[in-house]
Amino acid sequence: MRKHKRQLRWLAFLAWITYVIYVQIYSFYIMEQDYDACNGGGLVAWVSAVILLYIMLFRLILPHIHHVRRLKRSICIRPFECCRVTCQYTLVRLATCAIVFVLIVMLTHQGRFVPSTHQCIALSGYFAIILIAYFLSVEPEKIDWRLVIKNLLIQIIIVYSMMIWTFGRVLLQCTAEKITVFFSFSKEAAAVVFSDQLPHMLAIELLCTLTLTGCYMHILYYLGILQSFFHKLGFILEMITGATAVEAICAALCTLCGGVEAAVVLEPYIVLLTMSELHTFIVSGFAFMTGVTLSLYMSLGIDQVNLMTANFATCSGVLALSKIVYPETDRSVTTYKDLKFLDRDEYNLVDAAVRGATAIIKVLVNVISGLIAMVSVVNMSNTFVGWVLENIGIPGMDIIGILSFISRPLIFLMGVEWQYSDKVARLFIIKTVKNENFAYRAFSKLQQTDPIPMREQAVTTALLYGYSNIAHIGVITALMTVLAPERRQDISITVMRAMFTSVLVNMLTASVIGALVTPHDLKLAQNVTNLNVSAHWTR
Incomplete structure (x- = not known):
């Protein structure tokens, strides 16, 4: 043949x-x-x-x-x-x-375009976030502003085309449906192995989706399709974004399948990354979510288009802010011209599929153990602070309550009306301190009992998007050190800065949505998504 x-x-x-x-x-x-x-x-x-x-x-x-x-x-x-x-x-x-x-x-x-007061406030918040990132920069004089501005403009175009342009919104809804269908195949397999009577367990869903992703990635690698696709994608993204090929491919892969899967696919290149590229790589792992969690939050009633817009807009935000916080100072060996692919010793398609599935187990064990450890520490600290404050006459207050009060003005700068900013601030702090799972479930309950307006919903969805929380530090550290034990020290040094950068990325995306989107635009676009695509084409 x-x-x-x-x-x-x-x-x-x-x-x-x-x-x-x-x-x-x-x-x-x-x-x-x-x-x-x-x-x-x-x-x-x-x-x-x-x-x-x-x-x-x-x-x-x-x-x-x-x-x-x-x-x-x-x-x-x-x-x-x-x-x-x-x-x-x-x-x-x-x-x-x-x-x-x-x-x-x-x-x-x-x-x-007649900007409202809240849109102007969101615009000021947008520049405030960029200024904060600049003050956090390791070497501000080395920032490549051409790369930063290019990616900030790309993010604005993505938000406009997906939330305001009617056909873009329909296309995004279609993409969300297809992602849900793709990951449903792993759920059917899980029902065969674990029984479909089991309650929802994140560990089981992670096992199934990661196994499916690893299996398909190894098959595509064996056929040579993945190498060819990465080589060409790296050329295009490096030309468009200005970042190196591996950085841009990592951000694009995180958009499509999540940070864990992207790290597994790009494992051979982690040891070659410069400190700036490693920072961008880790920020991508914090700022995005996996496909299974996207489909899970869609099933909770979170708007599909808002979630997918936050997903795609985060890609350019990661490349922009990570290069402000940690500019490139070394010579990269992961550009499009340097991109090389390792030969693997799979014998046939079956061998490639099995190896891809089994390679995920070690990664999954470390991810789950890191998540359990960090969530336990955060919950214990939160309870301890609440107990200390209760003993001095301040009952019902804990770390989340204190940080929610402090962050309320910042949430107002994202374009959220002041009367709703306390609710959104609490959700944002729950996500940052605990986990986005707690935050989205609380957001879903809030929408059933005391709903907030559509525009605030879109901003809140973007703020809660991603794994940028303290609990996920253990996950990223465990994952990266398993994949690249030689970089353990560099990963430990970079991970905290990367987590704060990813929080800024999510806030930047929320500010762009708050500055561009109006309630009128959302109502118009939602009416279009309720129709089929043929109705859009006949207009």
Whole structure:
């Protein structure tokens, strides 16, 4: 089969094209179904379009990119040089600023974007978080502001396209449904092994989802698909974000499957990371959640689109703030050009699947033991402080109560109205001190008894997103030291700073949502998501 690899690829490609054409004919002409981009023929068409774009980009365009660059250089060098010389004059700069100001005023008077008081407050909170990150920076003079600003702009675009743009919101809801379906396969397997009568246990769900992820990752690695995908993804992300390939791939993988799974997949590169890259790597593990926890909180009634927006917007936020707090000072060996993949000794697909599943067990044991240890310590400390305060005449107060009172003004700066800021602040501190599981369950109960407005719900969902809490320090430390015991000291030094950075990342995402989103936008977008995709296309 290796001798006829090229012919087999062409045969598979032609078979896929034939299948796609037949599905379109069967769905829309024979069965006369409505067009739905999330199911049936519509989903097949969208997936095929993405695959064709991928093939065109990496087989036809990028191999000849040097010709495009040469043409661009010859055509554009004179106009750009002219613009550079022209912009040196103060009058030209003032005129440009005046034009931008007039455009903003025109948009404002047209009613497309009329910032409310709370949006302006959220904008001030956004800059306050960046300023806090700057003060926490290890070497502020080494910050690459071009990389930071680029990723901050990407985050704003992601939030706008997913929460305000109607088609983006529909697409995001579709993605959330498919993630839930993917992880449901592991739940069916768990029902066979453990019995479907067992109550919900996070350890069992983690075991099932991590086993499924490890199994598929090893299969894709054995087939060579994962290496090819990472190599090309690293090139694209490094070009777009400005971060190194492994940093960008780690953030993208955390977005898709979670920090634990991303660390397992990128295990060979952890020992090669610089201190700045290791900091970004650990921040990614804190700031994101796994797919199983996403589906779990969706089942509690947390808005799917708000959760998925926080998930995708966190990716750029991690790359921006982590490079402010810990700028790069060393030469990286994990860029796109340096990216190499290790050979593994799996014999066939079955061997790869079994090895991927069994490799997860050691990681899972360390994750669960670290989580149990840190949650126990946090609960004991919280109870002790409550007992001490009760003895001096302050009953009902503990660490969570004290920190909630202190953080209330900061939550107000995220764009939350003052009358709801005490509730949101308490949820945020529960998540930071204890666990996001406690916070989301409390949030779900709050929505049933005393609901807060839609805009505050979106901000709160972003604030509670991620594993950025004290209890998860044990999980990250145990996980990383198992995967890279040579970096134990570096991990121990970096982990606390990374946890605080991840808290800032979640607050930054919440501020962006608070600054951009209005109740009117959320109602409009929610009405669209209640309709099917075909209704959106007929408008």
